[in-house]
Amino acid sequence: MPINDIPLTSGAAKIEIPQVGFGVWQVPDAEVDAAVLSALETGYRHIDTAKLYNNEAGVGRALAATDVPRDDIFVTTKVWPTEFGAQETVASFTGSMERLGLDTLDLLLLHWPFPEQDRYVDAWKALQALRDSGRVRAIGVCNFHVEHLQRLFDETGEWPSINQVELHPYLQQVEVAEFNAAHGIVTESWSPLASGKEVLDDPVIGAIAERVGATPAQVIIAWHLARGFVVLPKSVTPSRIAENFAAAEVSLTEADMAEIAALDRGMRTGPNPDEFNG
16 A cells, blocks of 8 residues: 555644654664664655654754755654643743754644643643744644543644554554544554564464565554554664565455454553553
8 A cells, every 4th residue: 555645634724744654762862863864765754753752853963964855754743741831832842943953843742641730721722823823834642532632622622633642453542543533633653563562473463464475563554554544663773664664565455454453452552641640
């Protein structure tokens, strides 16, 4: 299947996000520029970072060094919840832009809701203002459950353009994904391979991989793509970076999709957003 650009609606503007992105979580700043350059050479045109990752400067070095035009690269970063608020969120964004070396950002996300802190609505309003000023093209959230999304809409009248959540065959997030789809919110998968825990060795995945002549990782990424999700595989190894990108060429049957759907077991590799407060 081809790698698609998925439409995002943010305010009055409509933009597109490449369906396969390159995630850089846990990649040290000193190594991230080489990894991003390798990804761009492979064909990735979507880079996902965050202030918390402490590698925005390295991503910025790669963006400055590549021959790929800036307008062809979709860049995402995120605001950490301890910096939620009208002024704090803007300050966080300004710092991220300085480290990235950018004038305009493609997508800015709230990283977690931190429900006990109860500041994500104020932060969302700050994102709306940044988008309306023209410095950010689209805005969204990460790790928001249905009740968090509904509250944003109830209090501001706008759904996020995207909701980036932990999602893989062992944690399929059916309720959130269906709610997202019903409200024009694109679902984006972080930890799409479950951080290498168990799912890559699952015998069902292995059997499908053998049948279609692909690796287990490629089968899982192809499953995300077939469901219409934006997916963020991560690697610092050039051969794996290329292998993950080539997953777009893997075709799965309805029977394959049904077998993978049956693997859901609610297994998280990260925190539960309802309980995670820093």
